[in-house]
Amino acid sequence: MKIIFVLLLAGVGSVGVASRAQAAQTILVCYPGGPVDAAEAGNALSSMLRVVERVGQWKSGTFESAFTSRADECRKLLAERKPAFAITSLGLYLELAARHHLVPVVQPRIKGQTAERYRIMVKKGAFADLAALQGKTLGGSVLEETEYLRRIVFAGRIDPSRHFSLKPSRQALRSLRALAKGELDAVLVNQQQYDALGGLPFAKDLEAAFTSEAIPLMGLVADEKATSAGERERLTRALQGMCQDSEGKKLCELFGVESFEPVKPGTFDTARTLWEAGSK
Structure with a gap:
């Protein structure tokens, strides 16, 4: 959207x-x-x-x-x-x-x-936080601007290009399906993608391991x-x-x-x- x-x-x-x-x-x-x-x-x-x-x-x-x-x-x-x-x-x-x-x-x-939050979605109980996700695969359609993610979304806490094994996709839904199948460890979504999760049959099996601060x-x-x-x-x-x-x-x-x-x-x-x- x-x-x-x-x-x-x-x-x-x-x-x-x-x-x-x-x-x-x-x-x-x-x-x-x-x-x-x-x-x-x-x-x-x-x-x-x-x-x-x-x-x-x-x-x-x-x-x-x-x-x-x-x-x-x-x-x-x-x-x-x-x-x-x-x-x-x-x-x-x-x-x-x-x-x-x-x-x-x-x-x-x-x-x-007029603001949004980014979230890292994982299977329930799989990963508790960013530290637990170090070295794991991270998919999503919002991974191209890694410097923006490092400085703004993660507020300098981690460098996503080093912390994760990035698996970018043109479609968030494709990444989320891969997560549900166990082909990815986590998926980064923006606010609109997160809001749309409720319509997916596997949404109940997912949770956020990370939520950013509000971003304009x-x-x-x-x-x-x-x-x-x-x-x-x-x-x-x-x-x-x-x-x-x-x-x-x-x-x-x-x-x-x-x-x-x-x-x-x-x-x-x-x-x-x-x-x-x-x-x-």
Whole structure:
């Protein structure tokens, strides 16, 4: 479900850019480790952008999207295209904020929360904590950004690339099934993946051996030097109105997004502190 939210947010985020030029404006969407390929993502983004153009009263074709599920390609596209607005993971934002003058603009609210927790799921009674999992296999679809995991999710306590034998997958469900079959020792899941566990027949056999602190959900970021305060404010208003529009509301409900909210001062301070501490 996270990828669906990312695609939705990319579409509505385009509204703030349209006045900058008549040519189609590119919105960069980075989703490291995501299960959706570029063609599939492009089709979904195109459909959503058309809705946004109608809601924002922009000419059809005003916006275009660029999507990647690879962190290295996201870094390259940010450097080459220098987009005014982008969707990135929290890890990429923290890594690239200074280099590309990135500032958070809005966050999604999902199930009443603007933050999430990561959990390591294991079979009940198998492993009590992180120490017990040293050297064990860890699967999941959120393993690509190991530096983010080290600095933010595990808050510097362990280096996952050394502590575990990592077995990344494009699909969390595949990893969870492997865990249930005994083919993996543990699986790392984000909040949305954890919330979906209840629908699995083997969920009752699993428990969390680790739960992270609350981590703010990443939304839309802006290049502070390439955008004005007015543009960022206009974008924020557009996003806030998206889920109240008759058609936009249906999209928001379908994708589990209750609302889009301006980023409050201090929201990412703890994450920045952890990130900087991890570089020492």
